[in-house]
Amino acid sequence: QAVVTQEPSLTVSPGGTVTLTCGSSTGAVTSGHYPYWFQQKPGQAPRTLIYDTSNKHSWTPDRFSGYLLGGKAALTLSGAQPEDEAEYYCLLCHNGARLWVFGGGTKLTVL
């Protein structure tokens, strides 16, 4: 079964920029994996930030952007705010979208 890998933890300074990545054990991540990014704060349900690699919901702050980088899916936060401190999960769809796999999550600290 595919394993999806994320950085366990990252720290960014307020106003700074950070990139989270999402890789697959099966090879390069492509748009065919329909990468999703979710934000989860303690005690809350996950919230979709990015879908299909780079699409944003109406509630997604402009400072978040999703794209493919070096065979991985990536989420960049530009101009970090204290409220961006959260756990971030990616989701990749494998096997023609019949097998969905979450990454282990990245705990982002804004400090």
Add this chain to the structure above:
Amino acid sequence: QVQLQESGPGLVKPSETLSLTCTVSGGSVSSGSHYWSWTRQPPGEGLEWIGYISYSGSTSYNPSLQSRVTISVDTSKNHFSLILTSVTTADTAVYYCARTSAAGGYWGRGTLVTVSS
């Protein structure tokens, strides 16, 4: 805007069957090219995909749970359901339902299910 709400027993005994329902409002489970999915999160851990039922009625499940899981849709009640059989304490988790498609992803608030005698 679509909203989803999970419901079901908060406590299930070991070896019994867990049954949850996700009620959809602001949209129909029978329209659009959507995937209706279940995901769970054990206390203090990450997200685990359980499975989905698609707009065409096809299902797909996590291989690690496939032998115990069934996801179905009831269009008359505009909800979809999760059945997980032969539960153990390892199935204790917050269970989330979601709608996923080319239009994005919408999640319910989740419901905690504890497996304990």
